[in-house]
Amino acid sequence: MNHRELSKEIIQLTGGQENITQAWHCITRLRFNVREQNKVQLEQIKALDGVLGAQFQNDQFQVVIGNQVAAVYEQIENQMKQSGISRPETDAPRSKGINAVLDTISGIFTPILPAIVGTGMLKGILALLVTLGVIQENSGEYQVLSSIANAAFYFLPFLLALSSARKFKVNEYIALTLAGTLLYPTILNAYLANQLEPIRFLSLPVSIVNYTQSVIPIILGVWLLSYVHRWVDRFIPGPVKVIFTSMIVLVITVPILLIAIGPLGNYMGIYLEMGTSWLFAHSGPLTGIILGGLMPLIVMTGMHYAFFPGTLQNLSKLGYDVLLLPINLITNMSQAGAVTAVFLKTKDKRMRSIALSSGISALLGITEPALYGVTLKLKKPFYASLIGGAAGGGFITAVGLKCFGFAVPGLLSLPLYIGPNGGMSNFWYALIGIGISFSVSFVVTLLLKWDEPNARNSSVSDSIQTLTEKEQDTATAFSQEPVTPVTVHSIEDKKGEVFSPLTGELVPLAELPDQTFAEEMTGKGIAIRPQDGRVTAPFDGTVTLVAKSKHAIMLTSSSGIDILIHVGLNSVSLKGKYFDVKVVAGQEVKKGDLLLEFDMDGIQGAGIDLVTPVIVTNTPDYLDVVPVQVKGVIPMNELLLLTVR
Template sequence: MNNRELSKEIIRLTGGQENITQAWHCITRLRFNVREENKVQLEQIRALDGVLGAQFQSDQFQVVIGNKVAAVYEELEDQLKQDGSVKVEAEPQRSRGINAVLDTISGIFTPILPAIVGTGMLKGILALLVTLGAIQETSGEYQILASIANAAFYFLPFLLAVSSARKFKVNEYIALTLAGTLLYPTILNAYLENHLEPIRFLSLPVSIVNYTQSVIPIILGVWLLSYVHRWVDRFIPGPVKVIFTSMIVLVITVPILLIAIGPLGNYIGIYLEIGTSWLFAHSGPLTGIVLGGLMPLIVMTGMHYAFFPGTLQNLSKLGYDVLLLPINLVANMSQAGAVMAVFLKTKDKSMKSIALSSGISAFLGITEPALYGVTLKLKKPFYASIIGGAAGGGFITAVGLKCFGFAVPGLLSLPLYIGPNGGMTNFWYALIGVSISFVVSFTVTLLLKWDEPNTLQAAAASSSGQENAAGSEAPTSTASAKQSDQEVSPPVTVHSIEEKKGEVFSPLTGELVLLKELPDPTFSEEMTGKGIAIYPQEGRVTAPFDGTVTMVAKSKHAIMLTSFNGIDILIHVGLNSVSLKGKFFDTKVVTGQRVSKGELLLEFDIEAIQAAGIDLVTPVIVTNTPDYLDVVPVQVKGVIPMNELLLLTVR
């Protein structure tokens, strides 16, 4: 079926020309407004050769075509004899309940991780150098390095003020001023001098609390600030906003913060410490067994972010963490043990290579490649990693293992388990826990039998054109995807299958979102291919690799590129952003242009697009996914910087 025949069938099964009131297209889909939805034969359209999926969404009927959508629409437009037009759709649903809480925690804590992880590692190295006698605590070198190592935690409210302001969409500099009032000498000196009589503001007592290294008070304060700022801003005339808005907002917010919210947040932190101590005092190894075994699932769902406030609170108040960081360490080593066993046991060259590279990453504390590329795919090694994590978790909680700094839980973080006074007992406990997790997981994986990945069958299937009716999980027909208007390319002959990895780097800076979490089934059901989405923090899109621009949407919201080794990428800025007709977008490249990794492709106005009711979450899709054995996100949660490794394609 060529493009003309396909467009005729789509019109017929949509109820005919008389049932279509509007027709247009975006980067992957034909979009229709129809008079009567019951006349649309949805399943028959989904079954058409050349259609990847179809659905009703908001006030539209959408047919997912993929890369050929412009050519199909050209034929369809000729037959309908009408110009394409657009109707603005409803705003997508926002996260609610526990997902909203986790999204907020992730958005606040992930951006500050480079600072606290970097200084945390320095703290561990200093402890190691002192233990080895390479540096003296009284030396000037130690004092300078120690000030660097402690700075991020001492001034933690400032870091959290910025990330919280970005998450709650309020001015960052006003939020920093809010943090400054918490650490202002008037408050801090009163605490250090042990003033028993509180300072009073309008006869109300201001509690004397040490807010250095605090976590909860500033987050709650910035959250309040966001509401107060929006409320005040409505009443201040435009010409004097810059003068009066921030002043009035601070005069309202700061006293509430110091009188009520700050002390409340301080008590929440205290009870988080008490709760952690109670948990380990009453459950002992059981907590470690459960959390150590389930930690991969907890990380996959993003639930580990729920531990971040308590972890940072414990590090700032107690000086150590006994929950998230130690448990994550043994769980990560358990993943490393499983994939290294796969590396030794598998006869599949592709899987052997993936297992080795992902095993090295797991040793360093990055387990997503191991999880998604090896253990989950083979299943039995994943079960083995759960057993190994549970064994190691049970041991470290039984001995009360402590981590004295924040770092990525891998082998390089082991110096953080040396006691502040140079004691090595806790360090040896960490080594034993790591060894137990690795050895148990490694051994169980070797003992279990799993189905070897049949590379030849996988590649043949990807070129055989098998596709399910919904077009979501089964591979897209390679012949169909490559066909011209009149003929179909000959079937692909597989001469030899060799492992080949292609790298896709992040085209944006922003927060990672799994495709399955998107409200648009076209992306969430992977109709257009596998990948991941990014919620942008700045309005710039850059090239994810060296390659060629193959298509720039007329509405400027989407760009397709092909790398020099054959990876086809779609970068689709926002959901339903085609409705803006190019407004607020500024493309910097044209179709056919060669680009280098990191070269600017597109700029867009984040605030204006959000004000128009468009969800800016941006899918980054490998549209020729069926050409590969798998497309694996390197990480699936948190904030990723531009030009960081984002996806791996494996064939």
């Protein structure tokens, strides 16, 4: 599926554009705020080719794409712009409590990541070039490149003003003007000149603070701006809004920002720095062990965004980070170690291919393909990666590993661990921490045993026990009577159950005259020759498609089994005559609910063979699809098929 097709499917299955109130993306995930979560078809999105996973976290709907997320998001953005659908935001559900905080932080910091990651990487490359003697710090080349590397952090309030305005739904240009007042030379020059006496505004003191590289003041300022703007805008007549609204809003907001909010935010940043220093001074390795072991879970829930303000504050004020970036580097390498072991140990070709590609991505700092495609799927390697992350995290916090720039935590970010004066001890600590994390995760994964979900055996007997001779004889003897389903052993929780949607005689697909079904081109299953003109739901799930000619229905179970029920062969030629559909696409159904009624005599009178294939259309997702019985008459709602993982 190409990016355009994938984006269309995601939008449709998310409830359509009218259900999406906001969309953005991070390094690997599409992120949505939606009006109604029950309109999002989660399992269908997970099943899309190109989607690694999907989940609701912190009142966000997240679709894990991996390395191609930017290209998919671009197509989503284009389609939403082209539609011209106006989506008023007033009826969008609001997050509450900690979810609201995390949703806000994520929405503000995610859009600016390309700028701070790109310039952060350049900063690391410059440090490496200086250490190798390729470039001199007093050279013109270094000065130009250094200005690029530091620009995003120096003018960080501008970047945060833009993304905060989009998150708080206020005019972006007024927000940028607000940031400009924080960085205006009047205050900045006073700070650089060590001016102790504050500037006075209506006798109130305006603190002399350096807001370059600051994080919290501008976010709080734009948040205040959003409320002031809405309040002022209500009282200004339409013809003069463009003249007076922005002026009044700025005259109200800027003094409050400079007198109260700015200094408050600055002190909050200072205390964040002090809190981080205290944490490492008093608990050191224990903090690293806990965070290193839990970071993959923290990232999965989106809680890592809570560290972003502190991380950027540390980088801007201290010049380095000792928490999020070093810990993430170590845990990313532990994921790489686990999937590398899977690559060497697995016998399944598809899993080997996924492990190889996701292992390379993890080494570069992108772990979602490894996490969702390999370790979580196999479970034991995921546990091994947590152990490796804890081991490496304990070491790097014991030695006080520092990261001197913001970048995706992978091997390419290693130059950021070179000291500002070319010191290499911190760099060697980073390499040792990577080695510990990767090695522990790798070895533990090799020692553990896990089930091969995609390994295919030559016969069904490797997955379930074959029928005993007595059971086979019984089935044959009562071939014209309803038969009791065969007892199935040794499948445990790996089986998915499909119950019979009709009452009728069982017919193997191979015996059908239609080669599409007989050769299992559409998937494995079995056919039923109906004795009753009713079709019911074979499981709890959702109706995904109703044919225009009403002769076929597709459903998806709550566990992800896709079923096609095709009443009659070549029955599409009847153009809906003799069929009465009782459901619509998107409708949720319970096992046994009536889906369709049909006139058996009318259909057979038209020369149509009524034999009805029941097909698992996503057969490749399973180890096998096994009919529980292949002969006899099966009653409606009796166990019909098992999908085996």
